[in-house]
Amino acid sequence: MLLTDSDVGAGRSAAARRARLREQVLITAANPGLSALLAVGRTLGPRRGGVLRVPRLGVVVTDPVLIRGVLTDYGSMSLLGEGGVGHLWAQVLGEWVYDAFDGPGHVSLRQRSRDLFTEANAAGIVAPVFDAPVARALTRLEKGYVLDVAALARELVGRMVVHLLGLRVGSGRSGFLDPADPSPYLEVYATGERLASLALGTQASTELNGRTVAQARTLVAELTRDVPTAFQHAPTSTLLGRCREMGLREHEATGLATLMLVAGTETAASAMGRTVALLADTGQVQDVVADPALVEAAVREGLRVSTPAAVIGRHVVRDTVVGHLAVRAGERVVLLTHVADNLAGGFDVRRPYDPSTRQLWFGAGRHLCLGAPVARAELAHLLGALAATGRPWRVRRRAPSRRALVPAYHRLEIVLR
Numbered sequence: 001m002l003l004t005d006s007d008v009g010a011g012r013s014a015a016a017r018r019a020r021l022r023e024q025v026l027i028t029a030a031n032p033g034l035s036a037l038l039a040v041g042r043t044l045g046p047r048r049g050g051v052l053r054v055p056r057l058g059v060v061v062t063d064p065v066l067i068r069g070v071l072t073d074y075g076s077m078s079l080l081g082e083g084g085v086g087h088l089w090a091q092v093l094g095e096w097v098y099d100a101f102d103g104p105g106h107v108s109l110r111q112r113s114r115d116l117f118t119e120a121n122a123a124g125i126v127a128p129v130f131d132a133p134v135a136r137a138l139t140r141l142e143k144g145y146v147l148d149v150a151a152l153a154r155e156l157v158g159r160m161v162v163h164l165l166g167l168r169v170g171s172g173r174s175g176f177l178d179p180a181d182p183s184p185y186l187e188v189y190a191t192g193e194r195l196a197s198l199a200l201g202t203q204a205s206t207e208l209n210g211r212t213v214a215q216a217r218t219l220v221a222e223l224t225r226d227v228p229t230a231f232q233h234a235p236t237s238t239l240l241g242r243c244r245e246m247g248l249r250e251h252e253a254t255g256l257a258t259l260m261l262v263a264g265t266e267t268a269a270s271a272m273g274r275t276v277a278l279l280a281d282t283g284q285v286q287d288v289v290a291d292p293a294l295v296e297a298a299v300r301e302g303l304r305v306s307t308p309a310a311v312i313g314r315h316v317v318r319d320t321v322v323g324h325l326a327v328r329a330g331e332r333v334v335l336l337t338h339v340a341d342n343l344a345g346g347f348d349v350r351r352p353y354d355p356s357t358r359q360l361w362f363g364a365g366r367h368l369c370l371g372a373p374v375a376r377a378e379l380a381h382l383l384g385a386l387a388a389t390g391r392p393w394r395v396r397r398r399a400p401s402r403r404a405l406v407p408a409y410h411r412l413e414i415v416l417r
């Protein structure tokens, strides 16, 4: 039977609805509190001009333009203080965070790390790390084996941060590391995930109790045990080498490495699994396989729809206004980037670039994700390699992560068709 364009259109919109539902199920399974918060944002936000005050939570913002305004209002908003991620880190890492995360130290760090990751160099940074493990995985996939994309993504992002920081991991007592062995990288990933999950339940307050701080410090020590050596010897093309060159002290470099090990792993792995699933679920995998030039749009759409960092928090340091609402110093502002990014509609590789969201999934302003070019290149590498098989894939089995700060697939088994 021949399918008409409208049959295809109807099939695709049913698939789009199912894909949206699967995303919602994933978020709810991983992080029910986040799911409830996003539901509030989706229903109330647009009716109140994209900003509303929610008791016990703070000022919730869902409009993309207002969110960008908050993120670039440096006089009134800070990520240090109740509600901001810097507040969480300061309790775990120490007072120096106040300078390095939002003070003059931060400006200097960002200036000097400007050329570390750029649009021009990112693909070249990712390829040497991804080439071999991706090729191994795809060889098996092309032979008809199942590929767990979620596990592969965890391995890949673990390898990436270890490389970016210039760490030496997993050589064990024999000093020998099998380059194909994913376990040291999966271990780095799992420790980072445990550390991030300690922030679950901080939606109402970023004040941590003593037990959580102690647990976090133990995990940080585990995660960064190789940092002091790398800090002494890493080349200046790595973040740790750059920190040494800038005259940072060892504990500060350790803190920044922790930030990268957490910020650059769960988010990127989440985007990889979810984009591979979204392509299959919406049927658009066919389009990308037929025209690999669409990979770039698939990367953008995957990041937009999944928005792995679904919420960004800020602390109000000076009275100001957000949209129609007057906000007072001491309040928290909760920016629902996931809601804002999804206002444009469902995953669509033919959707043109949207100037209102730009790339809000990476934040905006002076804290715009430092690793954004790397994250995009990671996703493009994986999708490009999958598309280059010349065959669409389908999801055979899936399972969400549980109790995760960043919603992600724990298992995403695909096969080629």
Ligand code: HEM
Pocket (backbone or CB within 6 Å): 079, 085, 101, 110, 164, 259, 260, 263, 264, 265, 267, 268, 271, 303, 307, 308, 309, 312, 313, 360, 361, 362, 363, 364, 366, 367, 368, 369, 370, 371, 372, 374, 375
């Ligand atoms: C899809 C993947 C990623 C997403 C969605 C993401 C998202 C974000 C967002 C929204 C922020 C801003 C937070 C704020 O304003 O409070 C941020 C900051 C940051 N990200 Fe990413 N990120 C990703 C991957 C990465 C990677 C791969 C790295 C490292 C290689 C990285 C390193 C950082 C760092 C260091 C910051 C802090 C920047 C600053 O405060 O100046 N991220 N990220």
